[in-house]
Amino acid sequence: MIKTIWSDNVDTTAYPRPQMVRGSYESLDGEWDYKIVAGEYSPKANDGYDGKIRVPFALESPLSGVGRHLKADETLVMRRTFAGRAEDKFLLHIGAADFFCIVWLNGKELTRHTGGYTAFEAEAVAEEQNELVLVVRDPSEHGVGARGKQRERGGGIWYTPQSGVWQSVWLEYVPDTYVTRLKITPSVKDDSVNIKVFTNTGTKNFIFVDEDGKPFDCTDGEITYKVASPVYWTPETPKLYHFEIIVDGDKVKSYFALREFAMGKRKDGKPCFLLNGKPYFMTGLLDQGYWPDGIYTPPNDEAYVYDIRLAKRMGFNTLRKHIKVESMRFYYHCDRLGMIVWQDIVNGGGKYKSFWTMVAPTIKINIKDGEANYRRLAREDETGRKLFEKEMAETVEQLYNCPCIALWTVFNEAWGQFDSQRMTQKLLELDDTRLVDSTSGWYDQGAPVRSIHRYILPFRMPKRDSRHVVLSEYGGYSMKVPGHVFNEKKTFGYLVYSDKDKMNAAIEKLLRKQILPAVEQGLCAAIYTQLSDVENEQNGLVTYDRKVVKADEEVFAVANALMCSAVADED
Numbered sequence: 001m002i003k004t005i006w007s008d009n010v011d012t013t014a015y016p017r018p019q020m021v022r023g024s025y026e027s028l029d030g031e032w033d034y035k036i037v038a039g040e041y042s043p044k045a046n047d048g049y050d051g052k053i054r055v056p057f058a059l060e061s062p063l064s065g066v067g068r069h070l071k072a073d074e075t076l077v078m079r080r081t082f083a084g085r086a087e088d089k090f091l092l093h094i095g096a097a098d099f100f101c102i103v104w105l106n107g108k109e110l111t112r113h114t115g116g117y118t119a120f121e122a123e124a125v126a127e128e129q130n131e132l133v134l135v136v137r138d139p140s141e142h143g144v145g146a147r148g149k150q151r152e153r154g155g156g157i158w159y160t161p162q163s164g165v166w167q168s169v170w171l172e173y174v175p176d177t178y179v180t181r182l183k184i185t186p187s188v189k190d191d192s193v194n195i196k197v198f199t200n201t202g203t204k205n206f207i208f209v210d211e212d213g214k215p216f217d218c219t220d221g222e223i224t225y226k227v228a229s230p231v232y233w234t235p236e237t238p239k240l241y242h243f244e245i246i247v248d249g250d251k252v253k254s255y256f257a258l259r260e261f262a263m264g265k266r267k268d269g270k271p272c273f274l275l276n277g278k279p280y281f282m283t284g285l286l287d288q289g290y291w292p293d294g295i296y297t298p299p300n301d302e303a304y305v306y307d308i309r310l311a312k313r314m315g316f317n318t319l320r321k322h323i324k325v326e327s328m329r330f331y332y333h334c335d336r337l338g339m340i341v342w343q344d345i346v347n348g349g350g351k352y353k354s355f356w357t358m359v360a361p362t363i364k365i366n367i368k369d370g371e372a373n374y375r376r377l378a379r380e381d382e383t384g385r386k387l388f389e390k391e392m393a394e395t396v397e398q399l400y401n402c403p404c405i406a407l408w409t410v411f412n413e414a415w416g417q418f419d420s421q422r423m424t425q426k427l428l429e430l431d432d433t434r435l436v437d438s439t440s441g442w443y444d445q446g447a448p449v450r451s452i453h454r455y456i457l458p459f460r461m462p463k464r465d466s467r468h469v470v471l472s473e474y475g476g477y478s479m480k481v482p483g484h485v486f487n488e489k490k491t492f493g494y495l496v497y498s499d500k501d502k503m504n505a506a507i508e509k510l511l512r513k514q515i516l517p518a519v520e521q522g523l524c525a526a527i528y529t530q531l532s533d534v535e536n537e538q539n540g541l542v543t544y545d546r547k548v549v550k551a552d553e554e555v556f557a558v559a560n561a562l563m564c565s566a567v568a569d570e571d
Helices: 300-315 327-337 356-361 382-399 420-430 501-518 553-567
Strands: 030-038 051-055 074-083 087-095 100-105 108-115 122-126 129-137 169-173 179-187 192-199 206-209 216-217 222-226 243-248 250-256 261-265 271-275 282-287 319-320 339-342 405-412 435-440 449-454 468-475 475-478 495-497 525-529
Touching: 051 074, 087 100, 100 122, 108 122, 122 179, 179 243, 179 250, 192 206, 192 243, 216 222, 216 495, 261 435, 271 468, 282 300, 282 553, 300 319, 300 327, 327 339, 382 405, 382 420, 405 420, 420 435, 435 449, 435 468, 468 501, 475 501, 495 501, 501 525, 501 553
Parallel strands: 282 319, 282 525, 319 339, 339 405, 405 435, 449 468, 468 525, 475 495
Antiparallel strands: 030 051, 030 074, 074 129, 087 122, 087 169, 100 108, 100 129, 179 192, 192 222, 206 216, 206 243, 243 250, 261 271
16 A cells, blocks of 8 residues: 555644634544444444544545445444533534434434535533444445545546545534634725624624734624735735634634635636636646545645645646545645635536446537436436535535635536536525636536536637636646556556656647647636546646656646736736
């Protein structure tokens, strides 16, 4: 097994939710008891356990200490005890548990949650000694919920499935009245930010304290705060403004940024994306967020930071977070380091149908994604469609406050695609402050953003289309680095090269001959595949273990600078 450079320095104790920080934080990460049982399960007194599992790493991952796949008809049971402040109220937080989780506290069911990619919490009262039991089931590809690229038999674009708790578990003590959520909406037009404060009791009274320590009494549940001498957030100037919210005895620390993403036109009249009212070219990398030792979970914060800084060093200003929702720590680092994020809504649905999701689009078949084609696109199950809507709403609410997020991708390459126009409208009702890629890749349904994936075949700007065109996946050039691959016998990529020089020469030609001319013709954004190798996919700019950078950093840095300058207005 290959390992990342951080495998021997595991640390998941950094505050899991940087935009709502409390001083009473206690991490419950670390060793838990675990067992795997057949069928459904309810905790019983004096239950025995099979061994130890390390949270927050999926059961299947090496860093969990188990490395065993959870079958669809099995249940993972996890247990730990912790000392509490007797009779004090606390919130139990679980960053993500794949896929269905029932939480038991001191012998009673506390809460349950469906969906493997979003956070959930529950209020409870502590005893001096507490027993926490998590009961998790995961149908993976046998279900209809969000599952991303997990498959029992990996290979190609399919990867090792993962189950159980894969983001941090923690608690924080709260008073009788406490903040449950913030909604932060900046306005570049007014140099202000609107902050709505939600509480468990419905009180609308709170104190806002700006980063200079000046307090403002608020009585209607929100504040519009005007920033003096504003600095706008960009990847080049990632300015964050810190503040505090005080409600009775509850105090939370947070931050915001002044920034705005929109669609517009360049001086030459060609379509473009706008950042803070100015033309801005988004040049990025597909980022799937996989790790050989933790699968979905990096060993520590340094791993996140490494990927972001590597991308910036190569001149990229955007990461497309592909078919996955990350820990809030990832988005925090993008916020503070200056990295735009395109966030995919995680796909799901029934059994993947290769002809309709891979073959048909390549021979220029385009179908409508309404009810008549639910079966073709694996969306005939009504429960699955409703679950997608639920998970999309949870994803948007969870990430709404992150300054770095510029665009939502609703559907990717027709995986579980359905009613895309309606679903795009529902997303805009949840968040009308960002851009939307309705159907990334193919089965275009006429949305304002036309999203194209192009591998192997040459890319040319579409003619007679006045929409905002993005090349949301391209490249895929592959090279195996022996000793740094998941599988020495298999290589997957769209064009495979035998050595670094040949691969980088081909990349440079691609950028110079196809991408740069397209930018000059009105291309609004381009996302190269991909940041790192993932299992059998060896088309990353860095190996899966992050130990060897395969790409010529200067080639990308120069090309990305030219792309951005071709779009930017001259001051």
